[in-house]
Amino acid sequence: MSIGNPLFNGELIQLGAVDHEKDPEIVSRWTHNAGFMRMMYMDPMKPLSVWQVKKKLEELEKSMEDDKNLFHFHIRTRSDNRLVGFAELSWISWTNGSGYIRLGIGDPEDHHKGYGRQTLCLLLRYAFEELNLYRLSAIIPEYNLPAQSLFKSAIFVEEVRQRQALEKDGRRWDSLDFGLLAEVWKDGLK
Amino acid sequence: MKDLLHGELVHLTVEDPETIARLASEWSANSEFSRLLDWDPARRFSVKNAQKWVEKQYEKETVFEFAIRTLEGDRIIGEVGLDGIRWTHRNCFVGIGLGEPEYWGKGYGTDAMRIILRYAFNELNMQRVSLDVFEYNQRGIRSYEKAGFVMEGRKRGLILRESRRWDVIYMGILRDEWLKMEQERLEKTT
Numbered sequence: 001m002s003i004g005n006p007l008f009n010g011e012l013i014q015l016g017a018v019d020h021e022k023d024p025e026i027v028s029r030w031t032h033n034a035g036f037m038r039m040m041y042m043d044p045m046k047p048l049s050v051w052q053v054k055k056k057l058e059e060l061e062k063s064m065e066d067d068k069n070l071f072h073f074h075i076r077t078r079s080d081n082r083l084v085g086f087a088e089l090s091w092i093s094w095t096n097g098s099g100y101i102r103l104g105i106g107d108p109e110d111h112h113k114g115y116g117r118q119t120l121c122l123l124l125r126y127a128f129e130e131l132n133l134y135r136l137s138a139i140i141p142e143y144n145l146p147a148q149s150l151f152k153s154a155i156f157v158e159e160v161r162q163r164q165a166l167e168k169d170g171r172r173w174d175s176l177d178f179g180l181l182a183e184v185w186k187d188g189l190k
Numbered sequence: 191m192k193d194l195l196h197g198e199l200v201h202l203t204v205e206d207p208e209t210i211a212r213l214a215s216e217w218s219a220n221s222e223f224s225r226l227l228d229w230d231p232a233r234r235f236s237v238k239n240a241q242k243w244v245e246k247q248y249e250k251e252t253v254f255e256f257a258i259r260t261l262e263g264d265r266i267i268g269e270v271g272l273d274g275i276r277w278t279h280r281n282c283f284v285g286i287g288l289g290e291p292e293y294w295g296k297g298y299g300t301d302a303m304r305i306i307l308r309y310a311f312n313e314l315n316m317q318r319v320s321l322d323v324f325e326y327n328q329r330g331i332r333s334y335e336k337a338g339f340v341m342e343g344r345k346r347g348l349i350l351r352e353s354r355r356w357d358v359i360y361m362g363i364l365r366d367e368w369l370k371m372e373q374e375r376l377e378k379t380t
Contacts, residue, residue, distance in 0.1 A: 044278050095231050096350050134355075135347060160343030160360040164318055167279050172317065177360070179345055 007126055008073075010118040015073040015087060015126070018061060023074060024053040026083050030106035039144045040104045042166055042175070069094070071126070075105070075119050084110045087119050089127055089136075097134030097182075099127065111146075120154050128182045135181045141166055142174040155188050156180045194309060195256075197301040202256035202270065202309075207248065210257065211241035213266060217289030226327050227287045229349050229358070247271075254309075258288070258302045267293045270302045272310055272319070280317040282310065295329055303337040311368050318364045324349055325356040338371045339363045 008015040028050045030036055037045040048056065064070045069092040075085040087103035103119050105111055127133045138156060140147045156178040165175035195202040215237045217223055224232035235243075247253050255271040268288035275282040284306060288299050310316040321339065323330045339361035347355030 042276065042279065093229060096229055096348060098348050134350070135345075137345060158343075159345050162318075162320055162342055162360065162362055164364055165279065165281050165320070165362075167317070177343065177345065181346060 007130060008122065009078065010122050012078055012113070013075050013084065013115050013118050013122075014078055015119070015122055016076040016081075016083075018057050018072070018074050019083070020054065020057060023083055024050045024057060026106065027057070027086075028053045030104075033106075033108075035108070036104065036106060038168065039141075039147065040102070042139075042141065069099075071131075073123075075103070075115065077115075084115055085119065087123050089123065089131065089133075092131070092133070097132065099131070099133050099136055101127065101136045101138050116150055117153070120150060124154065124180070124185055128185055133182060135179060138178045140176050140178060142176060143168070148176070148178075151178045151180075154180065155184060194313060195305060196261075197305045198261075199298050199301040200258050200260055200267070200305070202302065202305055203259055204255070205257045205266070207241045207244040208237075209266070210244045210255075210269070211237045213289060214240040214244070214269075217287075220289070220291065223287065223289060223291070225351065226324065226330065227285075229324070247273075252276075252282075254314075256306065258286075258298070260293075260298070265290075267298060268302070270306050272306065272314070275314070275316075280315060282314075282316055282319055284310070284319050284321050299330075300333045300336050303333065307337060307363065307368060308372075311365055316365065318362055320360065320362045322358050322360050324358055326351075331359065331361075334361050337363075338368055340367070 028048055031053065032047040034045050060072055064072060070088065070090045072088040073086065074083055075087055076083055084107070085103060085105035089099045089101055092099040101123060103116060103123065105116050124136070127136055137159070138147075138151050140151065157180075158176055159179040160177035162175040162177075164172035166173040215235050218233070218235045221232045244255070247255055252275040253271060253273045255269065257266045258268040258270055259266050267290040268286065270284070270286040272282045272284055284303070286299055286303060288294055307319060310319050321334060323334060325344075340363065342360045342362050344357040344359045346357055348358040349356040
């Protein structure tokens, strides 16, 4: 690894900034997709208009500046700079070197292309080699099997299982916390 | 029906922000108390600062904050509260702190926890209550187990203090488990 190694570019995608002009329309479309929203958020799915998304993204950027414990990226394809998802490190505790990680690929057509896997790789490198975090957590509902297998493939392990923490479709589901330590990640690269 | 907010050693009340702020400011002088309560750095809080925080908490619909008062002498010895309530999932977190160390390890905290669980399950109709506790807080862990909480996992080395890493332990209690425990307690006392 060297200082010149790009942090934000993978072969297929890049970790980009928010485009406040163009992105809200696409993100608003994602929020209307119940399948996507229920995988990403525990709170009830509620679509957002373009204007609402625009405001939300502005607030997000403000909190990134003010609180200094959130890093939010928009994932874009390298080939045509198209917005395909988002990724973030949040709730960072600098004294403890810990944070939460999450990512989502918006449109079903963009799944199974390796975008998520590559995003996760870049984000881990950013968390451990640039932010110098000691560990990361990912909160994943029991029913989100694709996320569980993605994070497991990046050598995250299940650390906590909050039993029956969620209710959807008339039944209760566990909420899982996956964790990864920097030293484990570094060993995995060898 | 027994008074919902009365236990065997303590009862729960809601106090004006100024009352709580004065105590919280005083209690913040005890760094051990702060370190048991929070993984953010221990710090001193002015009355004004604490009052602003309490006022903000009181406005939230997802937070229920109570003062813990002894039945004998009616002294405020700590706080207990439900926060992060997810109404659709009927799930929440509980936090408790006894600011007066002479009441530690004598059953006051466990009694307050039993009252707030009864409030959470019988009044707010929660399906589960969660908490996290730090590895070095063995007294807390024992008290939570007595109140019926079950260990659900641990986040490895989440806290860095005194030059070593400590786990954060997650515990939870389900509505059915609580009902069964209360039934057994009732049978024992009658």
